[in-house]
Amino acid sequence: PVKSEYFKYSQDRDNYLRRGREASLFTIPTLLPQESFESSSQITTPFQSVGAEGVNNLSAKLLMSLLPPNAPFFRLVVDDAELEGLLAEQRSEAEKALAKIERLVMQEIEVRGLRVPISEALKQLIVTGNVLVYLPPKEQIRVFRLDRYIVKRDSMGNVLKIITKESLSSLSLPEQAKEILSDPESEEVYRNHDLFTCVRWTGSNWKIHQELEGKIVPGSEGSYPKNRCPYIALRFTSMDGEDYGRGYVEEYLGD
DSSP, X not given: OHHHHHHHHHHHHHHHHHHHHHHHHTSOTTSSOOTTOOTTSOOOOOSOSHHHHHHHHHHHHHHHHXXXXXXXXXXXXXXXXXHHTSOHHHHHHHHHHHHHHHHHHXXXXXXXXXXXXXXXHXXXXXXXXXXXXXXXXXXXXXXXXXXXXXXXXXXXXXXXXXXXXXXXXXXXXXXXXXXXXXXGGGSOTTOEEEEEEEEEEOSXXXXXXXXXXXXXXXXXXXXXXXXXXXXXXXXSBOOTTOSSOBOTGGGGTTO
């Protein structure tokens, strides 16, 4: 079962979680709160705001570099070898078509509101060094902090497996997942259920499925081509042989 795999591999994550929580405690405590944190829990307030100011300033600069508001952050060009075989008129038409694609991509970024979740992901990277981004084709982008997923990599740093854990109420569960519950109508509305999503690399493509109460959710099984997996596990700094990264703040914990 995916649940047992998650808790098995979470032991390898404990050291990174501890360091990430310590870094968060001195900067923005809500980025990676302490274990068993709930909405009613009291948040420890740092004795200074220098850490928070540094994180917010750096994440804002990174966001402006990655997604400048009034200009495309990339450029589409025709290969030089292809250009030699095109006439001047054809070259002009090709450049206009590529510029149109650039504008469409920028429009898509604005319509989907990607700046806010990407800003959150950047803060997670700076402070904890790790973040998981879920970027579906048409839905809203989601950001998973370190205590909500595990990742396994090979010696080259390539992702082999990702497992996420979501605690959802009966109302928030997908319709197919509710079929697994013995009696959904009698379930307490606000009782949380652990929904696990497993994404693994088979050597040729990505396989994905979800599990609830130890059973596979009907209709959740699927696959993605090599470069089309919507789950992207990011690291701020990559260390050889490690599944997780180290944050920028961790380098300055001594001060």
